[in-house]
Amino acid sequence: MIEIMFLFFYIGLFTIGGGMVAIPLIQQQIVERGLITEEFFHVIIAIAESTPGPIGINVATYVGYELYGIIGAILTTTSFILPSFLIVSLLAKIIIKYRNSLLVVFWFLYLKAAVIGLILYATVNIGLKVYIPNGIESFDLKVLGLTVVLALLFYLFRKKPIIVIIFGAILGMLFL
């Protein structure tokens, strides 16, 4: 349990630039350690995206509950939040002062690029499971068709992703 708390503390520390980064980090640290199956992790992500609240916290809470029940949920969520909270409350003034220094600017230039590489990793990982769950033969044209429809809906409702998620759920119930 303490190991899991440390793991989430660590993931919280490296979730730089928004909750989406938490997906590849949690995937690698939790799924590849065999703590949760990949299928179930994808269920967790689908639920985390379709419920209110920051996605990183939703995933942390869910994984904690699966592993150790309600106490686990509280502990993983707390240890996930703690690094943000500590760093920001202790270092806010320093960050405001130095955020335009040459070194910090370059750190974040490369950090943001790395984050994009990692989100791409999560996209490909989940995408592979969505389109070819059991090898090339399992490719389903219906899934591709739904993707086109949902992508068009996303283009229309970019500001309100929850609407697209509701459509995704409805279309999933109808066709998958």
Place this chain on the structure above:
Amino acid sequence: MNSFSFYLKLCIIIFVEVDTMVSLIHIFITFFKIGLFTFGGGLAMIPIIKRDIVDKGWIEEEVLADYIAVAQVAPGMIAINIATLVGNHLRGRKGSLASVFGVALPSLIIITLIAMFSDAFLQIPLVVSALKGILIVVVILLAYAVYSLGIKAIKNFYLLFYAILVFVAVFFFNVSTILALLSAFVIGTIHAFILYRKRADQ
């Protein structure tokens, strides 16, 4: 007369302090609402924070803009970072505890409730189909994040090459994601140092 004006000043200070101080419960409730009504978290919170906090006169718009910039730069989730900064601005350490607790609590309650019943839920074929449909949307959202963040962040060929390198290392060679992020600090430091030396030479 002198002591009278002193007490008068003191009264005014106390009165104004109490009057401008936002109660902890108020902070907690406001951030609880923000946590409850934002899907996707992070930057999706900002319009709601503007409406609920700036319009109430709790914080000036420019200060909030500064905090949003810091929240994006600092480690950790943007939602938690903004909550910490705004809470701290309003009522110090206690205020930041109230706001962070408030913003995280809806997730904790909702997800725990769902997780408690998920074994039963996941037996229903219709729920499984719905989740499959949602996962397609998740892939679209992630792909769009790569695109929209990429357009802003990848400013030159080096950065594009580096982002692809990170993807290849993590996806094909199973390099740790944490290691990939740490490499950004190393390369960023080297690049900044080279630039600094160049400027010094000129």
